[in-house]
Amino acid sequence: MLMATWIEYGVAFFLLIGSAFALVGSIGLHRFPDFFMRLHGPAKATTLGVGCVLIASMLYFSTKDEGLHVHELLITLFLMLSAPVSAYMLAKAAVQQQVKTFNRKD
Amino acid sequence: MLSVVIYISMFMFGISLLLNFYRLLRGPDAVDRILALDTLYINGLALLVVFGVLLNSRLFFEAALLIALFGFFSTVVLCKYLLRGDIIE
Amino acid sequence: MSRARWFAHPLGSFGLLMVWMLLVDDFSSVGHWLLGSFLAILIPRLTSTWWPSLPRIRSWKYLFVFIWHMLTDIIVANFQVARLAFKKIDDLQPRWVQVPCELEEDIAIFLLASAISLAPGTVAASVDRERSILTVHALHCEDEQALIAEIKRRYEQPLKEAFACSAL
Incomplete structure (x- = not known):
């Protein structure tokens, strides 16, 4: 019984951390003034945001039923492999399109 | 206790989706819109996984995996389209 | 047939087997281990022509x-x-x-x-x-x-x- 409560706390903790980081990433995407700064937002959302949510899901389903259920690892792995590639493609497209960059008021 | 936390986290993901959607509509350049779409599908995938935990169903895993696959491919294809310079002006 | 041709990419084969087992999400069934190993050996062999040469991992x-x-x-x-x-x-x-x-x-x-x-x-x-x-x-x-x-x-x-x- 005590075990189950602790696991519940763990699941809740990871869910909150994950959604908080996804939210911060989206706020960054909303606030930053130029494209290359906005590019840093999704990096947060993919790494810790989705990562923590998937860890929470793994923890929840592995302890709820019989046996280990870790197939969320596949999504984490795929996102970790694909996120740098899409960031690289986006940066290349932006350089080629010559998007406006933000100049600081000094 | 857990269901309250799940609702809070879904609320936060909902706000992130709205912010991304705002960027998608407003974003000055085409690249910004692609970036917004990229973030949008990642957040949507996470929301779906959280929803799966709430409904206690493992069926949502396949949907999340497919969203990850197709989202990545669409981002790459859209970038390729921009890079090839087929857009007028 | 030499052993090197059978296991063209041992790491790739292992990765494929793990991905298969994670996809079916059932580590206890012998059938899926067999089917996964079969695919893991077959796919790198069939596609070995298109693989770039990979460096050895030294450490x-x-x-x-x-x-x-x-x-x-x-x-x-x-x-x-x-x-x-x-x-x-x-x-x-x-x-x-x-x-x-x-x-x-x-x-x-x-x-x-x-x-x-x-x-x-x-x-x-x-x-x-x-x-x-x-x-x-x-x-x-x-x-x-x-x-x-x-x-x-x-x-x-x-x-x-x-x-x-x-x-x-």
């Missing part, structure tokens, strides 16, 4: 050091960037940084660029193979040399050890 220890550095940096940098996201925008100093890269193998450069992009706050934007320079965009960078030194020490050094680069 597994340094590869794990690299992955450990990457994971810890992701967590630390996430908290740093979370603070930056709420700062006044005029306080941020976005900057382009040119990082000279001494790696030779494609896969090592891919891993280096991925690690840079995955850590929030830095994105690898272009790779120049001719001059071997990585162009990195940093969200907030006060000291250019410190960032370059950090990348070289934490990511490039373990990768160089792991992939046995001759350009040491």
